[in-house]
Amino acid sequence: MRWNPCRVQVMAAVALLIACAAATAAARPGLTESRIELARPIDLVVRTRDGGSLQGTLVAWSDESIWLSPTAAVGGSAPVEAERILHWSELDGSQAFEIRRRLINPRDGLAWAELGVCMLRSGEVNLAERAFGVAAVQTDERLAAACEEALRLVRSGGDPGTSLEALREARREQALDGRAPVDGAAASAPVPWPVLTQAQLAMETERLKRDAQEKLARVLLTIDPLETDHFLLYTDLPADEARRWSRRLDRMYAKLLEILAMPRDARLFNGKCVIFVFADRGRFVEFESAAFGFAARRVAGVCHQRGPDVFVSFYRMEDETRFISVLVHETVHAFMYRYRTPVNLPTWANEGLADYVAAHVNPKSREQEDHWLQARRFVESGGDVCEIMRQDYSDGTWFTKDSYPVSHMLVHYMLRDRPEAFRKWIDDVKSGAHGGDWRASLEDCFGVDPQRLADGFRRAMLTEQSWRR
Template sequence: MGRIDLKVVLWSWGCVFVAVMLLSGSRVMGAEVTVKPGIKIKMKIKHDSEVIRLNGVLIGYNEMEFVLETQEGELAVRRVVHWQSLPPNKVFELFRLILKKKATAEKWERAAAVLDGIEGGQRFAENARSLAARLEKKGRSAKDDDALEEGSEEAGQSPAEAMDSDASGDTESSESPTIKRSIAPSPVEDLRWPKHNEKDYRAALDQFRQRVENDMRSIDWEWRFVETQYFVFYTDMRLREARNWAKQLDNMYDKMLDLFGAEKGTNIWKGKAVIVVFKGKNDFVRYLRDAIGNKDANNYLGICYNYSSGDTQIIFYRQPDTYAFGKLLVHETVHGFLARYRSRVHIRSCWNEGLADVIAKMMVEKSDMVAKKQRSAVRMLRDLRHPGDGFFLSSQIEWVQYGVASLLTEYLLELGPKKYIKFINGMKDGRNWKVALQSAYGMDEYQLMKVFGEAHEVPNLKPYSRRDIRELNLEQ
């Protein structure tokens, strides 16, 4: 882990994949877009009883973070701030400042992808896409876009409110709110993970392992490890059992490569993924809480950390139920695979959890956990006639919605594995999930849920709850 800069305090907004948000002093991490001249920002953010101040000059950014330069005496200090550590309205505000003079449809699409990955950011993501659609549709220059925003403010609305009110204008109909727009060919270059040779990957893996081992030493935990083609497996379990689980992960990895049409032997990791499995829960909690800084450690059975550096660490404790543990092991590792597959873009929770459970069901056939959740999901769909609040909108679906997610993923795979790959690839290339769905399957979320519902004897199934409709200002 990097060192937390105590001069600036940020909080995590509940991202499952990146549970610890860090600021890193004196280095610039992946600022792929340089902002010249830099943009002065002075921002107060309220969180509970605390007021957090961000003062400095924004000099660069990418889809994961931005670089803030501050002056401390004669020394210029650069810090990296993760987008996900800010509330979505502040992120949108910053993109407005960054893109004001150089706005393009593509840049607003990328801003939307950032906002999609933030809890509560979906509304602002739609605002960003509304701007992108306008720029693309009418060929406006950045100057025209400025005039649009100023006009909105003069009318007594904030630009965000003005965009909200006009968002429905870009939809096909009240039944099908799918924005029509063309998307640049994939993959988007600056969303890809950096490519390195085998020697560089080995060096990076050795460095990451050293960090992980130092963390484990800090809690006085003794371990042994098994190294496979794709994983380094640390544990205090018996070595024979560790080898069996490591072999299971390699088999799962090969199935994932096959599913996505990748050549056998392809390594998507930055070197290898690091797996840490504790025999007991107490050590697991101590490690998460004391070594990594996760204050909610007691609430987890396992967790996958995908760091902005590209390193992957997946942490569990050995549950008494062998099949339940096997299912969890595969489930969390699928999250890690999806994070590293093709690009840095985060796949939305409903699709992410769905695939993770489908692969776990496939790999651990003797576990009935996924099947039970699916049976409960069908009953819920029949009662509600929708998949639950925020299923397609939230950064993390609720536990009771996992069964819907896996059933929906199975249905999409049944419609054609190649279509499913195209759908995932579209999202990983930076497309909004609705655009990727339309491109891969030729239908929007309303049409999808209708035929999906009919397949499970749930007529008139809708994609959104009443609360979702109010939040999105949609009609169903």
């Protein structure tokens, strides 16, 4: 019933998410290690470990530090007045992780290992292990061993950075004689969505408003949007109801950040995500045809991915629980498209995750239980879970009648048992690890191939006597 034309793979923009604050960290003289200038400086508000915050423009970084320049005032935070150097360890740990991982080439294993060491030096062992996990699956055994060594060193009070010295030296030598880097950090790696400044985000949002009005005008409508932190909602529903839905959107967004262990202030959309909700199904179908050239007669809702922009469109079905499910489901597609890179998860995971989040945000829904029952019947009767994992939008094999329930329960199973591995797997797939082979990433993150995943899932389903969250 739903369709997700998530195939447009045009480059564009994501936003970092950097939060707010004003800091007191002192500049450290004498840090002359290699400074990397940013082609596109990033306006941000840095949170520091001592609870302070500092607004500035990130202009350069190195293995040790970041450089903040004075920024044009965009908000209420205290701006820096002269260029400031902040050591990574002076930043709030999770923000440091988020900033740095967006500065590195996501396919550069050594860069991930360096990020891990940086986290260890700040006492952030969990974040370090997350980075080492990515490093280890992307490259060779030597790097995995070096990551292990870094963890061992930090436990015994040593400097974890020494574990990477040999690899860094090898990288320098290769650079000198022009050979490829150690791990072949690929030219074909997917390009992350660019990070937008506050000013750019505002500009994109204004552009989207004009675009949305222009689309509505094609069916002779003019609607003022309800604007939330992350969404522009255009609807012809009564005002009270519209406000109710708009509040739910930001809650759902927060839930997704939580599932993906992202900072609460993460900004995913290119400006905002545009949502159209029509009171009438006929109007929805007419609008889809006029605005997007899409024949929506078979679907309940749709998420359009156009370059950097995402548009979700659907109608107010009578069953409110079902309506919320579609709202959340389609918006998850929009969110995942904008998460890190435009690379799509495999179809089953894309759809399973959307149903999973929809069910979690909507506890009154019976969908989880219904899906559990249907998936249980599917495995009991010898259904082939791997076959559903092979279905794909692009070849028309997605979907058959059990595809949604089984994919939903499979994602539920993975997230319940191994949430960290699941997140890492998503990160891997989105960063194009293993040449974009999600199965190889699965092996690395979960230690299983699709068949063994399916076997484990089948056993788990068969031992459950009833639905449990």
